[in-house]
Amino acid sequence: MTQSFPTTLTRTPKPRQADSALSFGRSFTDHMFIMEYEEGRGWHDARIVPYAPLTLDPATTVLHYAQAVFDGLKAFRGADGTIRLFRVQRHAERLGRSCAGLCIPPIPADLVRQSIEALVAVDHEWVPSTEGTSLYIRPTVIATDVMLGVHPSHRYTYFVICSPVGAYYKEGVKPVRILATDKHVRAVQGGLGESKAAANYAASLSAQQEAERQGFTQVLWLDGVERRWIDEVGTMNIMMKIGEEIVTPPLAGTILDGVTRNSILTLLRDWGHTVSERRISIEEVMQAGREGRLTEMWGTGTAAVVSPVGELGYKEERISIGNGGTGSLTQKLYDSIIGIQYGKLPDAHGWTSEVKLPVTA
Numbered sequence: 001m002t003q004s005f006p007t008t009l010t011r012t013p014k015p016r017q018a019d020s021a022l023s024f025g026r027s028f029t030d031h032m033f034i035m036e037y038e039e040g041r042g043w044h045d046a047r048i049v050p051y052a053p054l055t056l057d058p059a060t061t062v063l064h065y066a067q068a069v070f071d072g073l074k075a076f077r078g079a080d081g082t083i084r085l086f087r088v089q090r091h092a093e094r095l096g097r098s099c100a101g102l103c104i105p106p107i108p109a110d111l112v113r114q115s116i117e118a119l120v121a122v123d124h125e126w127v128p129s130t131e132g133t134s135l136y137i138r139p140t141v142i143a144t145d146v147m148l149g150v151h152p153s154h155r156y157t158y159f160v161i162c163s164p165v166g167a168y169y170k171e172g173v174k175p176v177r178i179l180a181t182d183k184h185v186r187a188v189q190g191g192l193g194e195s196k197a198a199a200n201y202a203a204s205l206s207a208q209q210e211a212e213r214q215g216f217t218q219v220l221w222l223d224g225v226e227r228r229w230i231d232e233v234g235t236m237n238i239m240m241k242i243g244e245e246i247v248t249p250p251l252a253g254t255i256l257d258g259v260t261r262n263s264i265l266t267l268l269r270d271w272g273h274t275v276s277e278r279r280i281s282i283e284e285v286m287q288a289g290r291e292g293r294l295t296e297m298w299g300t301g302t303a304a305v306v307s308p309v310g311e312l313g314y315k316e317e318r319i320s321i322g323n324g325g326t327g328s329l330t331q332k333l334y335d336s337i338i339g340i341q342y343g344k345l346p347d348a349h350g351w352t353s354e355v356k357l358p359v360t361a
């Protein structure tokens with residue numbers, strides 16, 4: 001059931017871009033969902049209103065101490081016109097866990113799901129229809145106490161905004177070059193790595209900039225203690241095929257529990273592959289690469305689905321993976337997830353849910 005929320009429609013709808021002109025996260029739909037939390041009152045005043053700037057006092061705690069979490073998911077318009085959300089409940093539950101990690105009072109997952117369903121229904125015309133395009137949905141929670149003391153805020157704002165986004169791969173799936181860094185770390189045991197916290201992104205910027213300076217697309221993150229165990233790649237989970245084994249680091253405290261990661265592991269197991277969620281060191285990966293046993297490597301995340309890795313750099317060494325192209329398993333995973341998202345392939349696990357549109361007279 002989708003709850004209905006008090007809704008104020010815009011009187012000045014914005015022009016929509018052609019699907020071919022869409023990029024990522026630069027234009028936003030006409031409406032947003034918003035509600036507030038106050039200690040003693042709980043979450044309240046849930047509503048859909050015209051998209052507009054937030055007004056924040058300069059002393060608002062989120063601006064100083066980064067008590068903020070978010071999530072990111074997509075709605076897809078299938079060839080039949082149906083709009084589907086991909087694993088919205090799982091994203092909603094993860095937002096709750098992210099909140100818990102930063103002392104933010106969790107929002108019930110059903111309420112998060114309903115806020116998303118209701119907003120997408122109101123802005124349904126903004127869901128682009130060309131294959132590969134989608135509506136990116138960004139639920140976010142920020143601390144809104146006005147004071148400079150450091151402790152968990154007593155007030156919060158939850159909002160959801162949506163951005164129509166273009167195809168991630170306009171010319172077919174394209175491999176990236178990644179650089180393993182032993183200088184910077186993204187997250188440590190006991191830190192924020194398991195939460196989708198804004199602060200994790202701030203922590204990633206300088207390493208990313210340095211990788212780009214060296215001609216790489218993304219950073220391969222190693223653990224913060226020994227600087228040898230592989231964690232994630234950029235803002236994606238990482239997987240690789242070594243011989244007949246598919247390996248991905250375990251969810252053991254520093255890694256985000258990616259919805260795409262979970263979906264792909266499920267498909268791989270359905271297909272009968274040997275999948276290991278185990279610690280894997282950069283030395284083991286480089287050695288497998290030198291011996292020609294590292295045949296595929298890919299990142300997983302909502303934005304790209306899969307991002308094949310064509311080259312891996314570590315210290316002075318560069319290894320090419322599977323001739324630098326997209327591996328057949330990587331491509332099959334991409335096609336399978338995309339097929340489910342656009343309603344072209346059977347959804348055996350019930351991952352998609354249809355967005356019910358408002359009945360118009």
Ligand SMILES: *Cc1c(COP(=O)(O)O)cnc(C)c1O
Nearest residue numbers: 235236237256258259260301302
């Ligand atoms: C969002 C994110 C992912 C990918 O998660 P999905 O649910 O698959 O989009 C992976 N790692 C990090 C650090 C992330 O922030």
